[in-house]
Amino acid sequence: MMRITVLMLSVLALAACGGQDDAPKPGVEAAAEKPKPIDPKEAAEAAAAKVRADKLAEQKPEFDTALAANDEAKIDDLADAGNGWALYHRATNRLSSQDFSQQQAAFQDMEAAAEKGVADAEMWVGVKMAYGQDGYPLKPSSGLKMMERGARQGNVQAMLAVALMYEQDTFMADKKKAREWYEKAAAAGSAEGKSAIERLDGKGPATEDEEPGDSGGDAH
Structure with missing residues (x-):
């Protein structure tokens, strides 16, 4: 009788504790809670990106007002004062010019807009640098970093x-990162991103080496 009582007490105790299987395994909880090391470079870039984004947000209303009024003189003034949106707007206008000096000025505006954090400008300048287009020195690493800045802001073309x-790329090939960016582009609604993932999985046609499309400008 005493054995039965002791056995029943043991069973009840285990049931109250949730059973042995519910107990945390040694080291599992500690491993799950271990924080990911902070990369100083990534942290610094994230902080710089926030500063750029905040400044652009501050500049946007004044640019939008001038654009809505079709006031190119005001936009020029804003660009001269360092408004990133105005710089990018003026750059795209100047790129369409047949005047060489205007095209040269467009490159300067685009570079300035990229430095201000305008994603489309970061994409444009990054491609030129990465592939050495339109007179830009070939700087794949610097170009890739600039394109990534635009991609992290949600620019789908930059992601692609x-x-x-x-x-x-021969020297910076990284299939894992390629897939990650294609997946982000696909998640943003890009059909090209989805097709690229299928290609990587061997479900789609292979593609020849290509460069992102040129968007204007003959020389730098």
């Missing part, structure tokens, strides 16, 4: 350009 470079 970054992924393509990681997929095809």
Whole structure:
């Protein structure tokens, strides 16, 4: 009788504690809670990106007002004062000019807009640098970093350009990163991103080496 009582007490005790299987395994909880090491460079870039984004947000209303009024003189003034949106707007206008001096000025505006953090400008300048287009010195690493800045802001074309470079570049090939950026582009609704993932999985046609499309300008 005493054995039965002791056995029943043991069973009840285990049930109250949730059973042995519910107990945390040694080291598992500690491993799960271990924080990911902070990369100083990534942290610094994230902080710089926030500063750029905050400044652009501050500049946007004044630019939008001038654009809505079709006030190119005001936009020029804003660009001269360092408004990133105005710089990019003026750059795209100047790129369409047949005047060489205007095209040269467009390159300067685009570079300035990229430095201000305008994603489309970061994409544009990054491609030129990465592939040595339109007189830019060939700087794949610097170009890739610039394109990644635009991609991290959600620019789908920049995501695709970054992924393509990681997929095809001889010296910076990284299939894992290529897939990650294609997946981000696909998640943002890009059909090209989805097709690229299928290609990487062997379910789609192979593609020849290519560079992101040129968007204007003959020389730098």
